[in-house]
Amino acid sequence: METLVDHGKCRAIGLSDIALDQLAPLYESARIKPAVVQVEAHPYLPETELLDFCKEKGIVFLAFAPLGHGARPGPLEDPAVLSVAARVAKTPAQVLLAWAIQRGTAVLTTPKTAARAQESFNISALPQDALDEISRIQTRQRLNQVVKTGIPGFIARVIGS
Numbered sequence: 350m351e352t353l354v355d356h357g358k359c360r361a362i363g364l365s366d367i368a369l370d371q372l373a374p375l376y377e378s379a380r381i382k383p384a385v386v387q388v389e390a391h392p393y394l395p396e397t398e399l400l401d402f403c404k405e406k407g408i409v410f411l412a413f414a415p416l417g418h419g420a421r422p423g424p425l426e427d428p429a430v431l432s433v434a435a436r437v438a439k440t441p442a443q444v445l446l447a448w449a450i451q452r453g454t455a456v457l458t459t460p461k462t463a464a465r466a467q468e469s470f471n472i473s474a475l476p477q478d479a480l481d482e483i484s485r486i487q488t489r490q491r492l493n494q495v496v497k498t499g500i501p502g503f504i505a506r507v508i509g510s
């Protein structure tokens with residue numbers, strides 16, 4: 350990948366589905382440091398240590414599945430997220446996106462309709478107490494096992510009850 354940059358085939362190197370214990374040594378040994386890492390991240394998988402490392406090293410942390418892949422139950426239906434959404438008069442999706450951006454991540458979400466895309470852009474900053482409330486969520490759930498298995502694919506959505 351460094352050779353690709355050397356030859357002008359690409360301008361920067363990005364990594365995906367990487368854990369901190371893999372990224373740290375790779376970062377140290379790389380001649381051309383990674384510009385971005387793309388990993389699953391949402392309140393149920395905050396990846397805080399990885400985010401801190403990325404901030405320290407100037408690497409963009411790109412959160413995929415910031416809405417928890419739309420899983421229900423999942424972050425979109427978490428009581429803390431619902432409570433903040435009601436308080437700030439935004440939708441749970443808008444709250445999750447605002448939380449992700451305010452903690453310093455870029456987001457990779459997949460709205461399926463124009464209305465949802467519009468909703469995703471129409472976000473505004475959450476107050477600190479709301480950010481803290483979401484950051485205190487204790488539930489932990491990885492929805493995409495690609496980091497562990499090398500095989501991409503989300504766990505099946507829970508539909509209905």
Ligand SMILES: NC(=O)c1ccc[n+]([C@@H]2O[C@H](COP(=O)([O-])OP(=O)(O)OC[C@H]3O[C@@H](n4cnc5c(N)ncnc54)[C@H](OP(=O)(O)O)[C@@H]3O)[C@@H](O)[C@H]2O)c1
Pocket residue numbers: 365366387388413414415416417418419420425442443457458459460461465468469493495501502
């Ligand atoms: N690096 C990797 O290994 C990896 C793995 C997986 C994905 N990705 C990337 O990450 C991207 C995002 O993943 P994702 O699609 O799971 O992200 P996500 O934004 O967490 O989940 C998207 C789902 O949330 C629902 N949704 C979207 N907007 C909503 C809203 N306003 N209110 C309620 N529900 C809403 C939609 O479900 P419905 O419309 O279906 O109801 C949509 O399918 C993918 O497109 C892919 O490019 C990367």
